[in-house]
Amino acid sequence: MASPMRIRAAAKDGVTEVRVLMSHVMETGQRKDSAGAVIPAHFITELTAKHNDKLVLSAEFGPSVSTNPYLAFKFNGGAKGDKLVVSWVDNKGDTRTDEVQIA
């Protein structure tokens, strides 16, 4: 199981700003190790964010996204104390879900 995500969500003037830092190798499948063997691709493919069970963002990533991906987005609505859940799935089927309360 992968390390937890760091999620910050802050509501201000009716708009909630969310920042997520995931912990993932995001291996492209292009690199080779010191023995010349290709390191297999391993990257996050899908991500969803939900505010109180309502989908606010779904994203698909390719291997071009940086190691330990960072994502920031905003949605209308959201109040202090509401629940925000972020989940991802990678190409090996690993998955991780974390939730925070909107500050």
Add this chain to the structure above:
Amino acid sequence: MNHQRRDTLKAGGGLGVLGLLAAAGMIKPEMANAAWNQTAFEAKNMDAAFAAFSAGKPAESADVVITAPDIAENGAVVPVGVVSKLPKTEQIVIMIEKNPNMVAATFNLPEGTVADVQTRVKMGQTSDVYAMVKADGKFYMAKKEVKVTLGGCGG
């Protein structure tokens, strides 16, 4: 011997694992349903990438704004942000023309989500960064060149 079957199994392997996991309840169904757009992520040129989204030739629009550095010192971490001022923006796609896999990320924005996303991408070399936006069923795009400094030699 049925060689074809073997090839089919190999090709479908990646997808099959996801499907099995979904069946075993390890992945929430709604996540497995949002099928990863493999055609787009494996596109090798811009036309193929646009075609994967059925975008045709997106029109360049001043309402799509890319925020990225002019010069990136570290190609492994290039911050890219996209803001769309077009009404009813429903999808934002970030592409890097000279990467082996050009499509970096796609964002699907349900109603109520602001068309303003930021992430970080890898860039192998100096390239144009494209932002494609789907708004009200039509496609628009913007591009910006980002110079990647290799080995600190200046750009």
